[in-house]
Amino acid sequence: MRARLVALAMFVLAGGSGAMADEAKRGEALFQSCRSCHSLDPGRPGMAGPPLDGLAGRLLGSAWGFDYSPGFRQARAQxxxxxxxxxxxxxxxxxxxxxxxxxxxxxxxxxADRAAMAVFLLER
Ligand code: HEC
Structure with a gap:
């Protein structure tokens, strides 16, 4: 009984992380539409939008060297x-x-697309 429970738990865990990986993949594909303005490489400034690397927990409006709108500067200050x-x-x-x-x-x-994109951008 215990062994079966462990097997079940492992199955659920594996399935769960697999689903997250699929979400991240889908998010990455969707992110193609953002690449005209956003890089994922902080060493590549000079695009229309700020680089979006390491977004998880990052302050709004805090990419180095990007000139944000007043709204973003205020959000960052808050x-x-x-x-x-x-x-x-x-x-x-x-x-x-x-x-x-x-x-x-x-x-x-x-x-669902926005959720997948959030998984991709926040977990990388
Ligand atoms: C036409 C250009 C353009 C496209 C396309 C675009 N963005 Fe943006 N994005 C911007 C600009 C400009 C800003 C800065 C806005 C400001 O300062 O008010 C921004 C800001 C952001 C921010 C805030 C970043 C920070 O440093 O706090 C996120 C997150 C973001 N965009 C995500 C996306 C995603 C995801 C997509 C694709 C679905 C996307 N953007 C498509 C131009 C674009």
Missing amino acids: GLRWDAERLEAYLADPDSIVPGGWMSPPGGLSD
Whole structure:
């Protein structure tokens, strides 16, 4: 009985992490639509948007050398940090997180797409 429970737990764990890996993969594919403005390489400034490396727990508006809108500068001063909930809300409606910011809402994404993108951006 105990052995079966352990086997079941291992199955669930393996399935769970596999599903997360799939989400991250899907998020990475979706991220192609962001690459025209965002790099994942902090050593590559000079794009229209800030680099998005290491976003988990990062202060809003804190990529080095990027000239953010006043809304982002204020969010940073307030100590707001990126997590999945905030990122998904920002991608659905940027103004809901940073009023008057410069990024347009990315079109054509479902809730599931935004969730997958958050997994990809926050876990890498
Ligand atoms: C046309 C250019 C453009 C595209 C395409 C774009 N963004 Fe942005 N993004 C920006 C700009 C500009 C900012 C800075 C906004 C500001 O200062 O108000 C920004 C800011 C961000 C931030 C805040 C970063 C920080 O340092 O706090 C995140 C997160 C983000 N974008 C994610 C995305 C994702 C994910 C996509 C793809 C679905 C995307 N963006 C597509 C231009 C773009």
